[in-house]
Structures are given as structure tokens and as C-alpha cells.
Amino acid sequence: MPPKWYWPIDMNEVPKIVVEPPGPRAMEIVKADSTLIMQSFGRWYPLVIRRGYGPVIEDVDGNLYIDFNAGIAVMNVGHSHPRIVEAIKRQAELFTHYSMTDFYYELIVKHASMLRDIVPISGDKRVFYTNSGTESIEGALKISRGHFRNQRPYVIAFLGAFHGRTYGSMALTASKPIQRFGFNPMLPNVIHVPYPYPYRCPFGRDLTEEECGEAVLGYMEDWIFGKLVDPSEVSAIFFEPVQGEGGYVVPPRNFIQGLRKMTDKYGILLVDDEVQSGFGRTGRWFAIEHFGVEPDIITMAKAIAAGLPLGAIVGRAGVMDLPRGSHANTFGGNPVALAAGIEVINIINEEDLLTNAQRVGEYIKRRFMEEMDRTELIGDVRGLGLMIGVELVRNRKTREYASKELEQVLLESFKRGVAVIGAGKSVIRIAPPLNIPMELAERAVDILIDVIRKVDRERVK
Ligand SMILES: Cc1ncc(COP(=O)(O)O)c(C=O)c1O
Missing domain, CATH: 3.40.640.10 (Type I PLP-dependent aspartate aminotransferase-like (Major domain))
Structure with a gap:
């Protein structure tokens, strides 16, 4: 059974980019943050969240993203679950x-x-x-x-x-x-x-x-x-x-x-x-x-x-x-x-979220594994359930880390409405809420794969 959808947005409209991220309100907040907060942590890109809806987040400029981070593996039951x-x-x-x-x-x-x-x-x-x-x-x-x-x-x-x-x-x-x-x-x-x-x-x-x-x-x-x-x-x-x-x-x-x-x-x-x-x-x-x-x-x-x-x-x-x-x-x-x-x-x-995590996780892994036939940049795909790593390498033989390419993939995905970060030296870290519906996972993977192909095409080899 697909997970129940409780949230007051139309899933079919996600992701939705209304202002190119980071928008003006996001930039104001990022600027204020830099003068107030000790910057001892490395943020990946300027995502400024205003609201969450299950596996979707909205930024302060009104953009809607598919959440492949879950606030770093925290929001397993999604954002603002009514219960x-x-x-x-x-x-x-x-x-x-x-x-x-x-x-x-x-x-x-x-x-x-x-x-x-x-x-x-x-x-x-x-x-x-x-x-x-x-x-x-x-x-x-x-x-x-x-x-x-x-x-x-x-x-x-x-x-x-x-x-x-x-x-x-x-x-x-x-x-x-x-x-x-x-x-x-x-x-x-x-x-x-x-x-x-x-x-x-x-x-x-x-x-x-x-x-x-x-x-x-x-x-x-x-x-x-x-x-x-x-x-x-x-x-x-x-x-x-x-x-x-x-x-x-x-x-x-x-x-x-x-x-x-x-x-x-x-x-x-x-x-x-x-x-x-x-x-x-x-x-x-x-x-x-x-x-x-x-x-x-x-x-x-x-x-x-x-x-x-x-x-x-x-x-x-x-x-x-x-x-x-x-x-x-x-x-x-x-x-x-x-x-x-x-x-x-x-x-x-x-809500049987363990089954959904297995089902959607297998789908995501399979999509990236299939993509290995087309994109040289993907060196390894691994994971259990919805804890999935896609390791990017500059060269499959030497397994040279593709850290710069990883940053490009994450930034470009953010701009296209998928919030996802990295782990290790060059791994895309996929950890959405466990109640992500298959349709949203599919859409996010389509975008990520498209972005990886683009970065692969445009890089200097
Ligand atoms: C496996 C593991 N242990 C411990 C921690 C530390 O947790 P916290 O950030 O809540 O202190 C983390 C945080 O990412 C973690 O991933």
C-alpha cells in the first residue's frame, strides 16, 4: 500500500521552482546568518527552509523541493506529520x-x-x-x-x-x-x-x-x-x-x-x-x-x-x-x-513504513545501477532500504574521487528542486523520509540522473 498523503499540497506539482534558488529572501537570511553564527560547519548550498510537508520542503521564496535529506536522516516520518x-x-x-x-x-x-x-x-x-x-x-x-x-x-x-x-x-x-x-x-x-x-x-x-x-x-x-x-x-x-x-x-x-x-x-x-x-x-x-x-x-x-x-x-x-x-x-x-x-x-x-523504505529503496538503487551503463561518473551504488550511497568517481579504473563533480551535482539538483547532500569524499547521500511515495522518488531520481549526465558531459576528463 502506498503511504498515506496528509499534506495540503498537490504532490503532482512537486518539485516547483518559482524563483531561481537561492531567491532574494533566502539570500537575506544567509547574509544575516553569516554575521551572527559561528560558521564551523559546511553547508552544501543556501537552502532556507520555511515549511515541510511529509517528504517535501518549501523554502522562504516559495520553491518546493523533494526532500532527499530528511534533515540528515531525522524526519523518517516526514515533516509535520499530523499525528x-x-x-x-x-x-x-x-x-x-x-x-x-x-x-x-x-x-x-x-x-x-x-x-x-x-x-x-x-x-x-x-x-x-x-x-x-x-x-x-x-x-x-x-x-x-x-x-x-x-x-x-x-x-x-x-x-x-x-x-x-x-x-x-x-x-x-x-x-x-x-x-x-x-x-x-x-x-x-x-x-x-x-x-x-x-x-x-x-x-x-x-x-x-x-x-x-x-x-x-x-x-x-x-x-x-x-x-x-x-x-x-x-x-x-x-x-x-x-x-x-x-x-x-x-x-x-x-x-x-x-x-x-x-x-x-x-x-x-x-x-x-x-x-x-x-x-x-x-x-x-x-x-x-x-x-x-x-x-x-x-x-x-x-x-x-x-x-x-x-x-x-x-x-x-x-x-x-x-x-x-x-x-x-x-x-x-x-x-x-x-x-x-x-x-x-x-x-x-x-503505516508500514519499513516496507515502503525497502520498496522505494530498491527502486532508487536499481535506477542508479542501470545508469552505470550510461554514465562513467558513477563508480558504485550501494545501500540498505532508504540509506543509499551513489559514489562518483572521475575515472572508474583509478576510482579517483569526484569531489568537485559531486558539489556541482548537488548544487544543480538543488536549483532543480531536489534537496540532497553528500557523504564521504564523493558520495551522493540519499536519505528521504520513509513515507516518500514512489512517484516522488521517481521524479527526484529522474532529475538527479539528468544532472549527473550533464555534469559528466561537461567535465574536463
Ligand atoms: C552514526 C552517528 N553517530 C553519532 C552522530 C552524532 O549525532 P549528533 O549530531 O546528534 O550529536 C551522528 C551524526 O550524524 C551519526 O551519524
Whole structure:
């Protein structure tokens, strides 16, 4: 069944460009922003949003775009879903805050019991609420080290990973040098190992996916545990089941399964960062379900509450055992965010958005794969559900990154009414709301492919 359309615009009129973007009102706001806001982040193009309608956004000059970003994998149930709007209003009239780490309210147990039912960890579980992805990672770091009462001071993370920007999570992050540049010293005892990026396997491009997964696991055993640190000193391995910022990289199945075997063998905790890949993004509740593995801890945020700041750490009860007084926060489990979060789970279930994500995701991937026969610029197409990466390369043989071409594709798509950004060095990152109708996905893909062909034709080879 196609997803229900609630919004007061005609889907057939989208995208609609009434003023060439960026329009005059957008430019005024961008100018004011540059004099008021620290510009420590890189925006891709001057999109100034005024309103959202499910999988569509409107800018301040009245242009309508198909949203292939979902506010960076946050708006999984689309913008301004009426059930979310209603839940927020209802809760705002009752109370908007009452510090859950000091007092109690019913929404906490209601939401936590719904989370318990969807999180792929069997047995008894416990939840800790946070306000963001980075705070979920910080908490998971404390839980991992704290669980072993500091007898296992090391943690392992992967090159290409993105886990956040605060000091603990930044120490795990390794997707671009600028994210760490100038901020040393980092949190100590974090060891980075290569990630099995099948298209660019760090152990040789000729390796198959499986061989690449094996090579990384072998490196960890032989070179990290064999030469650098005894595994009994490692508390946790943090990983993304699909690397997000790193380029929407899907690892081989044997790698994730091998990580589970390794962590079981050495008593290390396996921490699954689903901040970007969770909440239906990949067509399952959590991406790890594609690999048939259960982690010990899952971190989440982004899509959990339809844009309200909420995150969570969910883990096996035996692991979530920090002592009283050792970890808390003021805003975690905010009641308005929890009310929205309850509706997010209801909507994904009742509107069957996991099926829509699989169906539309397969279609989008197939279209770009077919296009590889026509356009040299596309080097690789990969993804699960609606977490899709299209990697652009200047040359298929050398796999030279096409970073400049990527920028051109994104800017031109924006001007034609498709809002989409990049990941990694030259990957188009496709992550629309999970309730995007097939017709809109088709229209957006038509535009993107047309733009890629144009950039391919006009580039200097
Ligand atoms: C996998 C992953 N972990 C953690 C984070 C950090 O989340 P936040 O930006 O909410 O701090 C992100 C953000 O993009 C992410 O993609």
C-alpha cells in the first residue's frame, strides 16, 4: 500500500521552482546568518527552509523541493506529520519538563517499553535517555568502561567512522581530519582500525567483499591484539552497521558476524551506533538486523522523535549497570520529545513504513545501477532500504574521487528542486523520509540522473 498523503499540497506539482534558488529572501537570511553564527560547519548550498510537508520542503521564496535529506536522516516520518503535531501540542499543554533523572512520569515507561519491543537485543534490557547522538555515544563510552570498573581502559573504533563532535565521541570519530584538527589531546586509549569499505578495501581493491571483511578481522587479531593491546584490556568495540558520514558504506555480512564472534571470545562489549541507520532508515528497525547479529548496546538519536532532541542508549540489563549517582542529565527523556517518539514508533508500524523504505529503496538503487551503463561518473551504488550511497568517481579504473563533480551535482539538483547532500569524499547521500511515495522518488531520481549526465558531459576528463 502506498503511504498515506496528509499534506495540503498537490504532490503532482512537486518539485516547483518559482524563483531561481537561492531567491532574494533566502539570500537575506544567509547574509544575516553569516554575521551572527559561528560558521564551523559546511553547508552544501543556501537552502532556507520555511515549511515541510511529509517528504517535501518549501523554502522562504516559495520553491518546493523533494526532500532527499530528511534533515540528515531525522524526519523518517516526514515533516509535520499530523499525528506528531497533535502529540506535541497535547503534551505541551500538560507539562514540558520535569527532569526524569530526579523524578518520574508515565511517558518514560511507556516509550521505554515500546523501545524494548523493537530493539534487536534479546532478554532483559535497560534504557538511558539522552538529547543527541553524541550524548548517546558519550554515555555508551561511560557505560562500557564503567561496567568493567575501569579494568578495561581501551576502546576500538573504525577509520571512516562518525560518532559525534564532543570530546569522547570525537575521539572515536575518524571520517575527516578537520573534525579532529586542532583539538588534541583526544580522549586516550582509543584505537582505530580500518573499516571494510568494499569499493575501496583498505587491504587491496582486488579483494571480494568477504575477503575484505576477513582481512580486517585478521588485522585486528594479528596486529592489534597480537602486537599492541591485550584484548582483556578492551572494554568495547564501537561501530556503525552502515557508515554514515563516512560515505554510506555497507560492510560485508561476515565482518559484522566476525566482530560478534571476536567480542564474545574476549568478553568485549559490542556497541552498535544506529544514530543514523536506526528507526527504519534501512527498511528494518535497526540496520544490525540485516546482519543477523545482536549487539550488547545500541545508541540512537536523530529520527527517534521526529526532529525533537531525543536520544537513547539501550543495552542488555547486565551491562547497563552504572552505579547510582554516576550518570544523569537534565533534559534526557523530555516529555514532549517522548510523546513525539511514541507516535514515531506507532506511525512506522501502522503505516508500514519499513516496507515502503525497502520498496522505494530498491527502486532508487536499481535506477542508479542501470545508469552505470550510461554514465562513467558513477563508480558504485550501494545501500540498505532508504540509506543509499551513489559514489562518483572521475575515472572508474583509478576510482579517483569526484569531489568537485559531486558539489556541482548537488548544487544543480538543488536549483532543480531536489534537496540532497553528500557523504564521504564523493558520495551522493540519499536519505528521504520513509513515507516518500514512489512517484516522488521517481521524479527526484529522474532529475538527479539528468544532472549527473550533464555534469559528466561537461567535465574536463
Ligand atoms: C552514526 C552517528 N553517530 C553519532 C552522530 C552524532 O549525532 P549528533 O549530531 O546528534 O550529536 C551522528 C551524526 O550524524 C551519526 O551519524
